[in-house]
Amino acid sequence: MSDKIKPDSLVTLHYRMAVPETERAVVRVSTFDSRPATLQLGRGELAPALEICLVGLAVGDHEVFELEAGEVFGEHTENLVERFARADLPDDVELAVNSIVEFMVEDGNKFPGLVKEVDDKSALIDFNHPLAGRAVSFEVQIIGIL
Incomplete structure (x- = not known):
């Protein structure tokens, strides 16, 4: 030791x-x-x-x-906050404010995002560390x- x-x-x-x-x-x-x-x-x-x-x-x-x-x-970076159309998000993802949504990119890496806002047409996702x-x-x- x-x-x-x-x-x-x-x-x-x-x-x-x-x-x-x-x-x-x-x-x-x-x-x-x-x-x-x-x-x-x-x-x-x-x-x-x-x-x-x-x-x-x-x-x-x-x-x-x-x-x-x-x-x-x-630092919190505004370009890591992105609005997605609901149609562009998977149907099986439950969107609720303050929930974490995981996104997979083409190379297989996963990125968690925090749902900041959600409405009938879009969701605002923050990819900064909380x-x-x-x-x-x-x-x-x-x-x-x-």
Whole structure:
């Protein structure tokens, strides 16, 4: 076992990501009330800005990192928001505001999009990460390092 996290460490940890909403943070993801996560750093399992926060921490460390808007998931980009005619969307896709719709491109890759608006004729889909352009609070408790 290593005593400090390195950029290629296998890490078991609890983590919580929240975004500020006026006076209080809204939790978006948390493992503190469930099983801890095990992540291989350097393989894209965690956003690079979050991995940087972990490097140098040791087992037992419990830290909270406040990251600036756009630092973790990039800026919100308007050209990643697109309106689709209902006729151009598959019939088996249920469109509801705030639901995720997955699109497959010709090479087989899939891209999730968040439904922002829907009416009888079209749907507005946002392909930005849901936390793009947002400040993020990242709380971690390190359980194990390999």
